[in-house]
Amino acid sequence: MKISFLINGTKKMVEVAENTPLLWVIRDMLDLKGTKFGCGKAACGACTLHIDGNAIRSCSYPIQFAEGKEITTIEGLGNEANPHPVQQAWIEEIVPQCGYCQPGFMMATAALLAKNPNPTDEDIDATITNVCRCATYFRMRKAIHRAAELAQINPENIEENV
Amino acid sequence: MSKEKKKISRRKFIVRGGLGTMGVLAIGTYIFRNSIRRGIAGAMNTGEIPYNGDTSSPIIWFEVSSDNQIVLHSPKVEMGQGTFTGLAQMAADELEVSMEQMKVVHANSISGNLDGFATGGSTSISTLWVPLRELAATMREMIKNQAASKMGVAAADLQLNNGICSSNGETMTYAEVVQGVSEWTIPDTPVLKNLKDYKYIGKPVARVDLKDKVFGAPIFGMDATMPEMLYGSVVRPSAIGAKFLDADISKAEKMPGVVKVVKEKDFVGVVANSQTEAENAKNMINVQWQVERSWQTADIEAMIAVGEGEPFVIQKEGKAKSILEDSKEIISAEYKSPIGAHAQLEPNGALAYVEEDKATIIMSTQVVKITRDEIAERIGLNKDQVNIVPTFLGGGFGRRLHTPNGMQAAVLSKAVGKPVKCFFTRKEEFQNDTFRPPTHHLLKATLTPEGLIEALEHNVSSGDVAFGSPMVPRIAEPLLGADLGAWRGGMIQYEGIPNYRTISWRKKLPFATSWWRSLGLLANTFAVESFIDELAVKAKKNPVTFRIDQIQDNDRGFRLKEVIKAAAEKSGYTDEVVNGRAMGFAASTDVNTPCAQVAEVSIENNEIKVHKVTCAMDPGLVINPDQVKAQCEGAIIMGISASMFEKMEVEDGELTPTIYGPYQMATIRNAPKEIDLVLLQNSDHPGAVGEPPLGPIGAAVANAVFRLTGKRLRSMPLSLV
Numbered sequence: 114m115k116i117s118f119l120i121n122g123t124k125k126m127v128e129v130a131e132n133t134p135l136l137w138v139i140r141d142m143l144d145l146k147g148t149k150f151g152c153g154k155a156a157c158g159a160c161t162l163h164i165d166g167n168a169i170r171s172c173s174y175p176i177q178f179a180e181g182k183e184i185t186t187i188e189g190l191g192n193e194a195n196p197h198p199v200q201q202a203w204i205e206e207i208v209p210q211c212g213y214c215q216p217g218f219m220m221a222t223a224a225l226l227a228k229n230p231n232p233t234d235e236d237i238d239a240t241i242t243n244v245c246r247c248a249t250y251f252r253m254r255k256a257i258h259r260a261a262e263l264a265q266i267n268p269e270n271i272e273e274n275v
Numbered sequence: 276m277s278k279e280k281k282k283i284s285r286r287k288f289i290v291r292g293g294l295g296t297m298g299v300l301a302i303g304t305y306i307f308r309n310s311i312r313r314g315i316a317g318a319m320n321t322g323e324i325p326y327n328g329d330t331s332s333p334i335i336w337f338e339v340s341s342d343n344q345i346v347l348h349s350p351k352v353e354m355g356q357g358t359f360t361g362l363a364q365m366a367a368d369e370l371e372v373s374m375e376q377m378k379v380v381h382a383n384s385i386s387g388n389l390d391g392f393a394t395g396g397s398t399s400i401s402t403l404w405v406p407l408r409e410l411a412a413t414m415r416e417m418i419k420n421q422a423a424s425k426m427g428v429a430a431a432d433l434q435l436n437n438g439i440c441s442s443n444g445e446t447m448t449y450a451e452v453v454q455g456v457s458e459w460t461i462p463d464t465p466v467l468k469n470l471k472d473y474k475y476i477g478k479p480v481a482r483v484d485l486k487d488k489v490f491g492a493p494i495f496g497m498d499a500t501m502p503e504m505l506y507g508s509v510v511r512p513s514a515i516g517a518k519f520l521d522a523d524i525s526k527a528e529k530m531p532g533v534v535k536v537v538k539e540k541d542f543v544g545v546v547a548n549s550q551t552e553a554e555n556a557k558n559m560i561n562v563q564w565q566v567e568r569s570w571q572t573a574d575i576e577a578m579i580a581v582g583e584g585e586p587f588v589i590q591k592e593g594k595a596k597s598i599l600e601d602s603k604e605i606i607s608a609e610y611k612s613p614i615g616a617h618a619q620l621e622p623n624g625a626l627a628y629v630e631e632d633k634a635t636i637i638m639s640t641q642v643v644k645i646t647r648d649e650i651a652e653r654i655g656l657n658k659d660q661v662n663i664v665p666t667f668l669g670g671g672f673g674r675r676l677h678t679p680n681g682m683q684a685a686v687l688s689k690a691v692g693k694p695v696k697c698f699f700t701r702k703e704e705f706q707n708d709t710f711r712p713p714t715h716h717l718l719k720a721t722l723t724p725e726g727l728i729e730a731l732e733h734n735v736s737s738g739d740v741a742f743g744s745p746m747v748p749r750i751a752e753p754l755l756g757a758d759l760g761a762w763r764g765g766m767i768q769y770e771g772i773p774n775y776r777t778i779s780w781r782k783k784l785p786f787a788t789s790w791w792r793s794l795g796l797l798a799n800t801f802a803v804e805s806f807i808d809e810l811a812v813k814a815k816k817n818p819v820t821f822r823i824d825q826i827q828d829n830d831r832g833f834r835l836k837e838v839i840k841a842a843a844e845k846s847g848y849t850d851e852v853v854n855g856r857a858m859g860f861a862a863s864t865d866v867n868t869p870c871a872q873v874a875e876v877s878i879e880n881n882e883i884k885v886h887k888v889t890c891a892m893d894p895g896l897v898i899n900p901d902q903v904k905a906q907c908e909g910a911i912i913m914g915i916s917a918s919m920f921e922k923m924e925v926e927d928g929e930l931t932p933t934i935y936g937p938y939q940m941a942t943i944r945n946a947p948k949e950i951d952l953v954l955l956q957n958s959d960h961p962g963a964v965g966e967p968p969l970g971p972i973g974a975a976v977a978n979a980v981f982r983l984t985g986k987r988l989r990s991m992p993l994s995l996v
């Protein structure tokens with residue numbers, strides 16, 4: 114089936130079986146590799162991206178539901194010249210180790226901050242349920258609070274750089 | 276790119292080619308022959324394995340790009356441990372370039388810069404500490420000499436700084452110096468700089484891979500692509516011990532998008548046009564497996580028991596055996612640890628392209644050379660026709676020390692004549708892991724009337740860790756008897772005790788068990804340090820002084836004492852319960868790196884909550900304090916995860932669970948909000964960092980729970996219910 118959507122600000126049309134997970138369309142057909150495969154069962158969060166501003170685990174999101182939606186991946190969140198506050202905070206706190214889980218965490222965090230600009234530790238515990246095997250959680254928590262701070266200093270930056 | 280340059284190098288970099296016959300160097304290449312054997316012996320004594328690769332010429336290690344960047348081709352892989360950054364710091368300081376000018380990439384196997392061993396064991400920085408700086412210093416001298424001749428000045432009159440050679444106001448960048456030069460004379464190895472003159476070594480510089488990882492660059496094996504790439508999928512068994520007999524592929528062959536179903540003598544896989552089509556077709560293959568028996572957790576528990584199998588005494592001092600046989604006042608306790616999964620986030624996989632006379636395999640691997648050799652053998656090419664292109668690893672933790680997946684991708688690619696990418700599903704990861712083996716420990720001791728340990732014995736029963744690994748020669752098995760990975764961390768480190776011994780009971784399990792970050796350290800330290808705490812309580816001693824009083828007076832003992840004191844002091848260790856929180860103390864020495872930790876816990880709704888961990892560690896000379904801290908933080912939380920939550924079971928012949936969630940792991944809510952680190956540097960050589968801080972945490976938490984509840988938790992995962 115043919116499906117059109119907006120991804121990182123660009124309109125795309127793909128022709129693909131309707132139950133194909135969005136993750137594979139993004140990685141293999143659109144060649145955006147920042148969104149990761151970890152489990153394929155919505156259990157790890159490595160594939161987290163935004164659909165209409167909500168954090169979604171794209172491995173378990175059939176492409177048919179993407180029709181007309183606005184999708185943002187880590188590549189659209191920000192870039193070196195214009196990083197999203199979450200990315201800026203991740204750089205300041207030097208969060209990543211292996212790095213594989215990190216796009217998923219940053220996308221989950223960006224969606225959290227968009228709804229809750231000043232999350233408490235409890236909010237973070239309840240919302241950020243992704244898995245990081247390198248266990249970079251200690252710096253992640255610091256980075257999430259720092260990102261909240263940065264976003265408040267520069268509220269326009271919280272808009273995704275698409 | 277000019278034609279001439281192309282002749283020198285297939286890449287766009289300038290320093291390449293023509294060593295001529297002058298490439299004789301004084302670095303000790305020959306010293307490291309036979310290093311596998313020495314490596315094992317070394318590992319047995321101190322955990323130190325010499326670097327086992329070509330350090331004879333800087334040419335295969337460094338390139339200068341036309342924009343004056345230095346590219347370091349690293350034979351060590353980056354799996355999160357920060358090795359690329361540490362190596363870049365070491366090289367930059369001797370090369371006289373800035374960190375911004377350093378770029379680190381993985382060395383391809385055909386480049387000749389091949390690590391004969393592996394990336395693992397927390398050895399990358401420590402084993403390259405001398406050779407890499409010598410290579411960088413040699414390279415610097417080569418550039419200096421060349422600049423001198425190009426600029427027409429004496430080498431001694433040149434200053435090198437930030438990649439620029441200057442003399443009397445005249446300058447030349449390294450890129451300009453190396454431009455067009457194809458013959459290099461390698462000088463004698465220069466004397467290394469003084470530690471105090473280093474600009475980057477010892478400083479908390481940011482990771483060199485930070486931006487790639489924050490902006491989602493396609494740097495992992497999973498991200499690799501090639502033109503005309505197809506997708507492969509291999510059927511993997513869910514039953515323990517399943518042997519492939521045959522497969523009915525008729526249905527799969529008719530599935531949409533299928534290019535070919537490939538049946539080999541030992542496995543079957545499918546190649547299709549997309550990932551989803553490959554998976555769907557694979558699920559239609561009907562495999563006949565031969566399964567000998569349906570294992571259960573109880574069977575495994577019965578096998579992993581002190582007294583089962585063959586005992587090997589691996590440490591002995593004094594007369595522990597007879598004292599413990601004769602004494603009536605023996606204190607003893609048993610501890611257990613479960614089967615642990617690697618659960619690294621990036622699944623195992625590979626992109627292979629096998630052509631007539633060459634093969635390229637892009638993948639995450641910790642054993643580039645072994646991966647290459649396995650593939651070459653299976654597809655019938657020479658080793659130098661197979662190019663392994665290592666990528667960043669989405670976690671290693673020892674999982675990627677076994678890489679038959681590379682060979683399988685190559686076989687599929689060969690069958691279709693196209694590049695094929697092929698990787699594990701998460702269920703396959705959980706059921707075909709090379710697990711951390713379960714363990715059982717029996718500890719026995721007697722105390723003197725003064726409340727010191729008179730005799731101490733640690734018995735550990737474990738599945739194999741090192742044996743069966745392609746990294747360990749078969750001869751090690753009959754030679755050593757006891758598995759050197761299984762007993763890592765199991766020896767008694769309080770050598771002031773007059774009588775002690777450690778006995779390793781080896782057991783081969785029906786499923787693969789192997790290297791898991793820190794090997795036996797996690798379980799062994801949990802057992803021994805919990806027991807030491809029990810003894811301190813019996814002796815009515817403070818657990819900190821109890822430990823210190825029984826440490827020998829030598830260098831190793833001194834460094835252990837210092838971390839114990841530092842952790843106690845920094846945390847304000849007390850036996851008392853304060854505001855519903857208690858502290859637990861534990862210490863270990865791993866690969867010559869002593870580490871002491873204090874966990875501060877409370878109980879909330881019957882759940883153990885770790886609020887704060889204080890960690891004092893002495894890894895020797897620290898190259899990058901920020902990354903050493905990052906490793907400690909990660910190891911502490913991974914250790915909390917492994918000792919408080921994780922557990923694989925065996926049910927009706929299968930390993931389970933097969934997905935995150937049911938395989939419970941720590942998430943952000945379980946991570947302590949405070950981690951306080953003290954880094955001591957009582958050695959002028961960098962030592963192990965990535966694994967040692969996994970040791971004490973399990974016992975530290977359990978000992979804190981005892982202070983709080985009076986209950987001894989002797990089984991991981993620690994649970995009050």
Ligand code: FES
Nearest residue numbers: 151152153158172
């Ligand atoms: S890959 Fe989607 S949640 Fe794990």
Ligand code: FES
Nearest residue numbers: 211212245246247
């Ligand atoms: S940084 Fe490695 S899994 Fe999170």
